[in-house]
Amino acid sequence: MGGAVSAGEDNDELIDNLKEAQYIRTELVEQAFRAIDRADYYLEEFKDNAYKDLAWKHGNIHLSAPCIYSEVMEALDLQPGLSFLNLGSGTGYLSSMVGLILGPFGVNHGVELHSDVIEYAKQKLDFFIKTSDSFDRFEFCEPSFVIGNCLEISPDCTQYDRVYCGAGVQKEHEDYMKSLLKVGGILVMPLEEKLTKITRVGPSAWETKKILAVSFAPLIQPNHADSGKSRLVHLPPVAVRSLQDLARIAIRGTIKRLLHQEAVSKAGSGLKDPPRFKRRRARRRRMETIVFLDKEVFASRISSPSDDNNNSEDMEEERPEEEETKPSELKPEPPVNFLREKVLSLPLPDPLKYYLLYYREK
Secondary structure, eight states: OOOSSOOOSSHHHHHHHHHHTTSOOSHHHHHHHHHSOGGGGSOGGGGGGTTSSOOEEETTEEEOOHHHHHHHHHHHTOOTTOEEEEETOTTSHHHHHHHHHHOTTSEEEEEESOHHHHHHHHHHHHHHHHHOGGGGGSOOOOOEEEESOGGGBOTTSOOEEEEEEOSBBOGGGHHHHHTTEEEEEEEEEEETTEEEEEEEEETTEEEEEEEEEOOOOBOOOOOOTTTSSOOOBOOOOOOOOOHHHHHHHHHHHHHHHHHHHHHHHHHHTTOOOOOOOOOOOOOOOOOOOEEEETTEEEEOOOOOHHHHHHHHHHHHHHHHHHHHSOGGGSSOOOOOOHHHHHHHHSSSOHHHHHHHTTTOOO
């Protein structure tokens, strides 16, 4: 067993490795991956494996390998305000990263077969909102999860701009998956051993692109043995934001703009942030190989010849910076949550401050 990229020591280093291997290619996707620590979605006793590029499964709980999620995020071409449907939403890790990009006026729905996994996903979502400092850098489209078989979605459900299926789709279900998509929308799913991107370019016109060789566990077929009747899955209605929510979004946005203006003003006056320590990482050569990851298999990329030629130069350039750094400065100070500080300093009643901070824990 192995990964397409090297293991990281922490979430940031895992993302660095995914960027270096070109699995993460855009800034929006990078920001979402850095904002949510993958280890937070692991059970405590398995967290040592969180920053390896490997899939993880425990009972019904399952996480795909980071390189798979990054390819999915890039292929979905996410933008603020879009609607997203996650079929087999699992722990909610992918849905939460997507929600950071969709913003407050997007739609973020997930369908999951197992009730215990939905409960787990809700706990992880609540933990992220209440405890993560990175949450305040975004306006979040909070995911909603419903239980059911994703092959039994009610035919009167709305269509979505983006759809992802996290299980192997049999050829006979391809048209069903396509029917969930709006014109102009993108569907990403494992189809016939390939991670496939399908774009709906017209009412009955499609463009298909094969992204990566993969092997997912197949979709579980509906079981009607008990009653003989289909149990239709009804997705959450697309609700209009309340005036209270809109006010919170507007106030937080205004405070962020003021903080940005203050930062620009300080930069213009010659004040600069202190340089942060840069980790020295040995760049590892990527080989062409087939990788097996708990029901997932894919081909890793081949490095260009220039990668090997540049290794020694990169090491030499970064080494002096490390040598000049004092031991006490090896770890940068944690970033200051300026939005949180600003809100807490406002002359407002505490309940209102906590509301603006989404009732964050102190």
